[in-house]
Amino acid sequence: MTDTLLQVKGLKTWFGDGDNPARAVDGIGFSIRRGETFALLGESGCGKSITALSLLRLNPHPASRIVAGEVLLNGQNLLPLSEAEMEKIRGRRVSMIFQEPQSSLNPVLSVGQQIAEVLNWHFNTDKQGTYERSIELLKSVGIPDPHQRIKEYPHQLSGGMKQRVMIAIALAGEPELLIADEPTTALDVTIQAQILDLLKDIQQKTGMAIMLITHDLGVVAQMADHVAVMYAGQIVETASRRQFFNDTQHPYTRKLFEALPSEQKREEKLTVIKGSVPPLNQPFNCCRFSDRCDFAWQHCHDVAPRWLESEGHGVRCHLYDPEVSAERVKPELAVTSSRLSEVVPADKALLKADRLKVHFPIKKGILQRVVGHVKAVDGISLDLRPAETLALVGESGCGKTTVGKGILQLVPVTSGEVSFRGKALTRLPERELKEVRSAMQIIFQDPFSSMNPRMTITQVIEEGMLTSSIKAPADRARKVDELLQRVGLRPDIKYRYPHEFSGGQRQRICIARALAAEPEVIICDEPTSALDVSVQAQILNLLRDIQHEFGLSYLFITHNIAVVDYLAHRVAVMYLGRVVEEGLRDEVLNSPKHPYTQALLSAVPKIDSETRQESVKLEGELPSPANPPKGCHFHQRCPHVMPICRETYPDLTQLSRSHTVKCYLYEDNYGSTDSN
């Protein structure tokens, strides 16, 4: 096969020495053809990044070592090459881009210098040639005004720009293969859509192959020609995209699909994968997934499955092995008790925010004079009803987290009012505020920083009972046990410390702490965005269950539209400190009115991608909240911009009893005629 660019055979990268090295990559093999996009899919910790690093022999040294295998690039094995020879390959024939554009650019070198470094290393060009080539590269990755940008430093660029520069640097060596390690995970959906389009575009022009490492099925659906699924250091399934999405075979892959939240699953619980990834520092002589598999029978626990391949669709599972007589185990179907439609929110406001503003002063100079304000939240009105989930959706930097903190009075509110059960919180003195506090709780995004590492789990949860009526230590201890059981943890873990738990378990403990305060409102600040899909499903199920059980109201802050679709009753879309559209979930997500909402929704990669609709692509990025554009904040990126949009901010337009939008398109005096 001449069109095979990269072939990996039996690659093993182990961490640590001694009797039980961690087998992070344990004998994987795949091949990438010229010009195709190969996606390596898997949850965190399954070894995908180490695989990518091992291909270029960039795996951490001396912590890990490549034990066995072959990496054939055009038939040439890379593993026995000397370091000097590898330098000629890295960046020239295979280059790599990383997840975090922030940390992969050197902050003290200008963009031009960083591109020139690669060019000078691999090509003998003069200064003029280097400059011209750099400009050309910046143009090719869609950076406007490259002559200006080439002199700038990384901190002057936004996240999306940085990732474009990273791609430009990776392209500088004109590689045959680009390894992209979660290139869009740190970016917002609209920026993600831009970057993915850019990658596809470049691939068509240059014909290079892309190895895309991701955990996002949506990205796979949009980008990949071939997919490989990794689990616990092994590839468990490979297929072309069509096969992959139409005929999923391995139970793990199927579970991944089922765990994804979506509109169709609103009435049921999400499927979860029981247990967790087995520790990799042991030799396996069984199927690695057997403990978590619904279909597993005795044979799975005794014999490791072999690799089976038919018509380009490979799978590592006994179910498809003709030599193994499968005892088909009928999995028990999850009981669908958790119907969203069962709960009907009452029609009165429990929590109300009225023209809430949170401005952060920008101070400058020796005297710390205030020279301006970052208008993080700029006049937001929301109301949350009992037992309701209101989703607050927006890109990072639009101020949605600050809304949550402002409502809880955790940041000083500039103006406006927050009232809880008719009590105006903004005017309460600290002492009286404390009494209301326990009724409103918050769950944070990062389960690793939201617990004091020096407190035991009991102490963490008991902190939630500060204002509770339970005083006796024995009663408190009983309550802690109860709460731990409620969130699905064993009570005997309570004397352990947070670092001993996984992200999902920690998030459960945080939920238990919030519940300990017996709240009526919980503000969920992206509680699942740091978690894997299967763990996310567990947390979402839990959140929904406790909502039904305790009649909680959620203000669910997120950027993940699928989660909103699954969980929310109502949705508010935020853009640069203001709500631009608000309404019932069905109204906002299925017939979005504001151009920004439309763009946001179409930027989300769809899994059922056979029906690729024409999407609204957004240009540019979120403007700075310190200096918002005049008129409608969105007018610079809006495809339907009108002269009036550049002048004044639009008023609220009531589309139905529950659906409101702030856009001139729907105002009687200006809109409708232009819109279509």
Add this chain to the structure above:
Amino acid sequence: MPFLPVFLWTDILIFLLLAVVAAAVIYVRRRPHLRAPWKSVIQRRRGMISIMVLSCYVVIGLLDSLHYRPALENDGDSTSTHYATEVISVFDRIAQPLRQQVEKTYSAPFAHRLYVKEMQTAEDGALVYDYPRLKYGASHLDNPANKLEDITSTIVKATLLSLLLVIIVFILHCLFNRKRLGGSVVRQAARITRGESTYPLRTFYLMLFLITVTAVNLVMLSADYHVFGTDKVGQDVLYQALKSIRTGLVIGTLTTLVMLPLAIMMGIAAGYFRGWADDVIQYIYTTLNSIPGVLLIAAAVLILQVYMNNNPEQFETIAERADMRLLFLCIILGVTSWTGLCRILRAETLKLREAEYVLASRSLGASNFSILHKHILPNLMHLVLIAVVLDFSGLVLAEAVLSYVGVGVDPSMISWGNMINSARLEMARDPVVWWSLTAAFISMFILVLAANLFADVVRDAFDPRMQGAR
């Protein structure tokens, strides 16, 4: 009563500190997340070595901190007992021979003669100008020519004795282990010698042997010789070097005791409350940092000196005077050295106050005080600990420098700084007197090296980035 206990200020503070440390040990033992890093300190060989060396110093320092005035011989029929004006410590009592065997002037280590010639009458009545025999050093020898033999045999005896001691400890350890873990004594002995324990026991025994050999040798040799010679007034230099340990330890530990409350309170207040509190504290430490430290210390010490000279009635004994000056030096060193730690704590608090668990705690209605002591302070303690251990060796060295300049401890107090100060003249004379400086150097060097090694290990143990790397 045969003695009158004297409580010097520094003694009280030292034992207070000891009580605090003991309480901390009990506290830490109950908490696995705090116990783990300490365990890893002991489990490392460097940690084991430095802890053993440091504890030798600490024991000597503590013995030297129990002061009393011995009763004088009751002459005749007076009913009340009188006490000596001289304050001595338990350590002085133990090292009585060392303290009291004073020669006339300089003598070299292991010498049997004085270092300066003197006019003396020979047995036949003739006047001879020669090096006279020492009053105590090697006085048990009839023929000084046998000195080398005598020393060698003492060393051999001492080494054998210490070997015996170590073996006794080893056997007791094995017996104890058998009771605790089961198995035969031989099995336990094999376990220790093969290094199968999680602790570096082989290092422990090697170090134990080295320490006992040194100690027993010093004890046995110093009975008959001046191991490090004598100084200008004929005092044993080994005794001086050992007495200096307390001074060094006091400076190194009490200063941190003064510094810590300031640094912790100011640092946390600045970082947590921000606003004007932050501004004021920042200005204070920026100002304090801009004043040259030595200048401030010199001024403060000189003021105290004048005060003490004007009010001699407040100090009963010379020891109390010297002690007051030592305490004052600790305080002034503490006041000038809290700024560094304060800065670090402020920065860390700034970070911690935005931590999500602090926000969560606030949203649960916790008060500022409970946030500070439950969330902020425990997460700062590792920094405090590292700073204290790192500062210790610096302060011991600072004492030497300050005493050398003349603004350190009281000249009557034995300290490494004073020893070095007097060695200044000795190095200039011919033939040179080198042993005073050498003794001060060796004893100080071992302490500071052990403290630095200890600081290193502690920092590694408490550094979250190092957790996996060990």
